Amino acid sequence: MKFKNFLIIFLLLFFNFVSYGFAGDSLKDFNYQYEQYHKIYDQFLIARDRFLKYRVLNSQEEAIKSLKNLLLQRNQTLRTYYLALMDKIRKTPGIVSQTTNSSLLSRLDKKVLWLEDQNRELNQLNTPAFEDLFIISDRIETEKDLLINLGYEALGEMILGKIRSLHQDSVTLTSLIKEELNKYQQATNSARLNLWLKEVEVKNYLAAKEIEAGEINLWNLKSKQDINSALKDFENIKIDALDAKIQLTQGLGYLKEIYKELVKNGN
Amino acid sequence: METEIISPLGANNLPFKEMEPEKGHIYLKEDKKNKNIFYLSTFLFFLFIFILGIIIGSFWEKKKKTEKEEEKILPSPSVDLYISPTPIPTLKPLSLEEKLDNFGKKLEETDLQEDDLLPPDLDFKLRFETGSH
Numbered sequence: 001m002k003f004k005n006f007l008i009i010f011l012l013l014f015f016n017f018v019s020y021g022f023a024g025d026s027l028k029d030f031n032y033q034y035e036q037y038h039k040i041y042d043q044f045l046i047a048r049d050r051f052l053k054y055r056v057l058n059s060q061e062e063a064i065k066s067l068k069n070l071l072l073q074r075n076q077t078l079r080t081y082y083l084a085l086m087d088k089i090r091k092t093p094g095i096v097s098q099t100t101n102s103s104l105l106s107r108l109d110k111k112v113l114w115l116e117d118q119n120r121e122l123n124q125l126n127t128p129a130f131e132d133l134f135i136i137s138d139r140i141e142t143e144k145d146l147l148i149n150l151g152y153e154a155l156g157e158m159i160l161g162k163i164r165s166l167h168q169d170s171v172t173l174t175s176l177i178k179e180e181l182n183k184y185q186q187a188t189n190s191a192r193l194n195l196w197l198k199e200v201e202v203k204n205y206l207a208a209k210e211i212e213a214g215e216i217n218l219w220n221l222k223s224k225q226d227i228n229s230a231l232k233d234f235e236n237i238k239i240d241a242l243d244a245k246i247q248l249t250q251g252l253g254y255l256k257e258i259y260k261e262l263v264k265n266g267n
Numbered sequence: 268m269e270t271e272i273i274s275p276l277g278a279n280n281l282p283f284k285e286m287e288p289e290k291g292h293i294y295l296k297e298d299k300k301n302k303n304i305f306y307l308s309t310f311l312f313f314l315f316i317f318i319l320g321i322i323i324g325s326f327w328e329k330k331k332k333t334e335k336e337e338e339k340i341l342p343s344p345s346v347d348l349y350i351s352p353t354p355i356p357t358l359k360p361l362s363l364e365e366k367l368d369n370f371g372k373k374l375e376e377t378d379l380q381e382d383d384l385l386p387p388d389l390d391f392k393l394r395f396e397t398g399s400h
Contacts, residue, residue: 027383034387041390048395055398067393077387085384130397141391151386159379166377169370176363241379249374256367263364 203251214240
């Protein structure tokens, strides 16, 4: 019996390993499950309204069945959403810092497992009453804000991680151009180009300030309990990141101009 | 004269009699052992298939690579019989201009909206008055 279990675990791990190669489909899976949710939700509304109108056993049975399906699908949609987030974090190394990465992934993973438990419990109810299903639904409803805010938090971390990486690239390129400029011999032109380079450094600094503002908004988001406040913070993070990107784009334009000048003067 | 035909396998001489189990639990042990052997062989079979797949895959890749290299190396016999040594591929460091261009591309391509991964809009309040109370 032990050996049988071992074999099953091995095969599960094997197929899990193989399926990891197709992890790019996690976003497609989430979109599919979300579509299915909308369909099942519409079916539930029809069944519920029919039950409330006629109040006969047949319509009650239908309403219970469609409510159970909806609960299962709602959990499944959230589960695949978290899996898509995890996939995105894993596939883009460095977008989130190492410590944040592991804690965020483990939190997302815990939610996935929790939702799987809820669905297991639902599946065990063969002939549930309305109240049995409402109890499970209420349990998920109380977690609603935490569940959704975790998604915004993960997205905020990803966006800030990306803009941090771009900022780092810009700083590196600025220092490379500076090195080239130091080799430049013509004194007057060199002073002019150094002034231009200062402009790039200002742009990098402004971008860093925007990133800092984004980090404050992310910190606020993490402390928020309700979805609407978290959504506002998330929108602010996006604005900060976009502003930082504008600064970096302008800085890159200046760097290209300086480089052209250097080439023109035979450096 | 009548001859009595007597079966060599009399009621007491049944060959299968010897094969009957003496005790039930001995047979169960054998059965369990056989099961374990079956699981072990299934596991080894899967493992073997998996390893075989990896080996064949790597050989196939190697074969393809060598075939391609041979095609490249083979000179035209009418022109030159000297086979020049294949140059060792070296990574050319990116020029500053290329670095600037790459950064420009990265800036353009980076998605800071993440609209495809926004949390799904789900209805969490499903409780309604059933009238059963």
